[in-house]
Amino acid sequence: MSYSVVGQSVPRVDAREKVSGSAIYTGDMVLPHMLVGKVLRSPHAHAKIISIDTSKARSLPGVKVVLTYEDTPKIPWNSAGFPPSPGAILVEDQYILSDKARYVGDGIAAVAAVDEDTAIRALDLIEIEYEVLPALMTLERAMAAEAHLIHDAEKNIYGHTPVVIGDVEAGFAAADYVFEDTYYVPKVNQVSMEPCGVALAAPDRDGRVTIWTSTQMPHLVRRITAHALGLNIGQVRIIKPPVGGAFGSRLGVVNEPIAALLALKAGKPVMLKYTREEAFLATESRHPISMTLKTGVKKDGTFTARQLTSYIDGGAYATHTPSFAGPVAGWFLAMYKSPNIKVDNYSIYTNATQCGAFRGYGNPQVVFAVESQMDDIARKLGIDPLEFRLKNHPCAGEVWLWSGWAIESCGLEECMAKGAKAIGWSEKRNEGAGGNSRVTTGAAGTKKRGLGMGYMMHVSGARPMLHETSAAIVKINEDGGANLIYSNSDCGQGSGTALTQIAAEELGIPYEDLVMTKTADTDVSGFDIGSHASRQVYSGGNAVKGAAAVAKQKLLAMAAEMLQTPAEELVVEEGQVWVSHDPSKTLSVAEVAHAAHFGSHGHQIIGAISEEPAGNPPVYAAQFAEVEVDTETGVVEVLKVVAAHDVGTAINPAAVEGQIQGAVQQGIGYALTEEYRCDLETGRPLNPNLADYKILTSVDMPPVETILVQAASETGPFGAKSVGESGLVATAAAIANAVYDAIGIRFKELPITPEKVLAALHERKES
């Protein structure tokens, strides 16, 4: 199948404004009479509020509004952006300001003042008396029988998501080997370039409020904000300017309700812009999870039973956690076939900042554990890890347990083969139990090299967990160009470019002639569940393609009238319509559009649809890492990563590769350097800044070779599947397995820091 613009690496629609710095982000905006909002945050991880005196703050000149819990609607809500659905378990335990301090950084009061200095001074003038309670900073402490309850719930363990398929006990009994390991992954922050938590709220008409916000999901933020404020949905308008990265951090409301309440109380616009420290302190990071895997396997590599028991540290508020436990189970279930599977996922409150979505949504955690253990099992059985995985993963036509539907297409085998070739798998990987590096470097052979790999599958949307609603409108302008109105949730990933390509391709006009709305606006774009679950190109793309198809149908009907030919005999491509069997009978799209507007009837050709796609095709990847471990310093250097991804049709190959490259960078950070830490006694964060929290920069990056495998889906637009999240899912496992290959030590806890490596090497030497 050959396309005009689909499959072309055309420049991003927002390339120039992004690189020139002319893009106007929410935080750049200025409105007349705009006030500055600030939030007073708890210095205690767990404390009752005995009293709050705001009188001094209120009397400071320039202070317009001071709010505490008492001034907020007494409506509990949940910040996670879920549409109502069986897959969404929404524990509503949040208020716009807290009635009790549940983590260091919990919002206790808020002010709006004429400028930032005044707002900060006002915060200083608010006097709060706390009764400090024990800080429950670990899963163990929070789950202890005598633990103080963080919420008015029976226990701090407030959710349990069980799955049972077959009988795992019988499966373990039938196994030749049973492996049981516990893995732990830490809290990591998304660290988007634009810190999370930027909202500008302005009163609008009678009791209405407009909020410009850096979000991934305008319509669901509208929904939650309206609920939290006690308003009808139509009384809230969300506008999404360009967003400087998100990675899940903006998947739900962040500070929109508080900005809106300040603005409504002040009767003036209020800018509420979190600092980088606040983005660490008070917005949602990736869940730390303790995962125990138990796997029964026959000597031939067939699984008899698979079991996962996980304890998910959701932090101080529920938000995503109870719902998130579902996909955590889904990733585990769908990776490998087994007649017997059991999952028990528990959601736990602790006195840490609440956790939410971060690229992968539980999959990076699960894949790190599963793929680490797979490596151990393969070595134990003496089976090539590639073969072992291919033998056990479900393939095209088989049931995919994430959705319960048949797998549309699967390019994993090709990913494995091409990736292995590119990394030099058969030449460079060490044999046997690991730690017998064929390649050593360093002065005395102290640096040891190894190869590792990890496999992953991921989704192209959230069906059937959620309805995948998107809407699109395509209108053809009088000169044959077109506008696409879509709830543009592009948060930097480039989906707006891909969707423009899809619409232009379907409509049959040049890419340059199709303009997609740049900012989403809930007043004008159709209901859309936002940018998450890697759904933009698949679900959004299907809606966009559908709207373009409706417009094209009308265009061809009009052209048919003008050319006196049945519409079925017409073709439209690159702005030209012609009769398929007689290309000399032709009209430009511009001529047809002009005639529509100004000819015998005056109307514009408009295609509008709202629908969800037919499926949810999984994507696949095999990632390979070559590492060098310095046994004197403990430093793990990643020498190369090969990321072979089956993404279905790559709408824009350069953008797909960019997505994978950026994700691998986060994956290496997850493996080796990133951990958002706090003092375990006080709960005070230890590294809420970019000096102490170590993300990789471009100079820290090894070469990353991306290989695109395009096993087209049946239901995706032009065969596309997804790429948004998948690039980082397998990276940590590949690196951990490479470290094992290099030095024969299995790290079950991330990140694999030099300290941990040295400690493990010393321990081995001593034993």
Place this chain on the structure above:
Amino acid sequence: MSYSVVGQSVPRVDAREKVSGSAIYTGDMVLPHMLVGKVLRSPHAHAKIISIDTSKARSLPGVKVVLTYEDTPKIPWNSAGFPPSPGAILVEDQYILSDKARYVGDGIAAVAAVDEDTAIRALDLIEIEYEVLPALMTLERAMAAEAHLIHDAEKNIYGHTPVVIGDVEAGFAAADYVFEDTYYVPKVNQVSMEPCGVALAAPDRDGRVTIWTSTQMPHLVRRITAHALGLNIGQVRIIKPPVGGAFGSRLGVVNEPIAALLALKAGKPVMLKYTREEAFLATESRHPISMTLKTGVKKDGTFTARQLTSYIDGGAYATHTPSFAGPVAGWFLAMYKSPNIKVDNYSIYTNATQCGAFRGYGNPQVVFAVESQMDDIARKLGIDPLEFRLKNHPCAGEVWLWSGWAIESCGLEECMAKGAKAIGWSEKRNEGAGGNSRVTTGAAGTKKRGLGMGYMMHVSGARPMLHETSAAIVKINEDGGANLIYSNSDCGQGSGTALTQIAAEELGIPYEDLVMTKTADTDVSGFDIGSHASRQVYSGGNAVKGAAAVAKQKLLAMAAEMLQTPAEELVVEEGQVWVSHDPSKTLSVAEVAHAAHFGSHGHQIIGAISEEPAGNPPVYAAQFAEVEVDTETGVVEVLKVVAAHDVGTAINPAAVEGQIQGAVQQGIGYALTEEYRCDLETGRPLNPNLADYKILTSVDMPPVETILVQAASETGPFGAKSVGESGLVATAAAIANAVYDAIGIRFKELPITPEKVLAALHERKES
């Protein structure tokens, strides 16, 4: 027919933001790095440009861009906002900056600088050498054979719009009386509260430009601006914030092309905000016209021939003028029946600021002339002026010559009857030839009272002169509220409120639950020809009603499934759906909408249409004025105005009355005080400010009694016709006729100032 919200005087959707001052107009906006634009204007009415030296201006620190004609695209354009159509005669004689000075105020150069002071200083530093040519400030001088040509055309008379029906010469020959009179109406300015000419342009993506502008027609401004800049239509985005009045002044581009060019050259946003003086000096006012009427009539009051010859002073650029000559003919043709009619309208260039649209679009000029002469004829024939008019105007079912279509409905007779009763026509009007005031006041009876009336008909759109394209999209939110996306061209008149009522009524949800987009945005709203020709409620209303009907149909189909009842048996009203014969079977719209979004399929109910309405029903009015003329000072005081208007169904009666009240205020100004004057030798304006140009304020206003006659149209939404322009059309004629009634002097030239009254009284005394 009873409606839920149609026909209710609900508060305007923008009431609170307008009265509280919180509405953000274009001129209130601030963008990061925004520059200030300024235009250098010619001090000469007519001059060749010998040289321009911009070097000093360019080197002034803080100046970012300096433009002259040489820097602009060499693409001629026409500023009038017309879609391509047979009724639009677009003489393209404008450039973004002028190559020759053609009026005092013509834009010769432009700058963009970091602030206003710098921009003004830069203008001072631009050195221009002019060769001054004779200023052709009157029709006579411009039409003279030897006149210097203002443009590269053969003559300064550049347009002729003839209409011939029957044989007027034969008609005059068959008449008992032939009346021939010449009337002159001056140039008047719209004087919107927000001065005309406010645009903020910002570069957007590759070569694209977004322009926030105070306009009446976003899509046509997009079209013209793109043409003037040599861009595709999709490369220009027009956003219309709230507009502070327009009255025709913003009917086409004003300063959007120059703002856009400055922004594109600067690579930064540019705010170009005209002062009040510039709004007088450099934007389009109402055409002065010299009109000669010749009318043949039988003794019984039947017309045998009617003839209009008009010379339209279009000023220095063509813009609307040649097209405008068509409706000028149309108003004349359609007012009264006659077997023989002839019209010759001429378009003339002069060295005055160009003229364009102002509420009524030629009708106030024509009606002043026609209705003044009708009064004279009625008196001559001894027929009651009311009867005389009713005898001769075409009525429902007859052909309306404006469109050539049958008249849908006509409430004129009722307007006449109710208006006459309210003003006290039979008790207070003087008999005979006028000037025999039955009521005199003042110390020595020097103040004389009189009554007069005028009739008018007007349009509800521009069909068939133009295609009346509008598009609307209605989407029902998950809580049963809805958004209406429409190219909202409300420029202060309140059409947004009426359209919201229409959509809510049709959809069957409460008014408060329907939110219409507040700002128009060409990227997201369907093609729409804007706010003019009193078309918003009729044409726009039909589109809005149509989109709501499509959404309702889908809503009922879904409800039918849920209630297991055929959709035809369902009713929806005020947010509730029920089975017509069994109201106990019911669902709320919210329940249906929720099920659509989150039930068995995930989709939003959306209705989208683009179409033009079936007709163009005329509206009618009879206006009555009672005046008191002070024969010592010449001052004409209007004691009362009765405005009886057939508007079809009044969607929002309070808003309709407000429209009429405001229009009457402008009509009284037209009659008595307003004239934008210039020095006839130099062309320099004499009163381009609100100290010297006299508009009426609220304290100057007499009581105005509005009477609504609702002769429903067949094709309008819920029977609506129009009201936007009609309120001022007949006012000047009513007042002139009342003055005649009071003092027996016929004024054929507006405004009827104290100087003219005194002069006429003296002349009569002397003769």
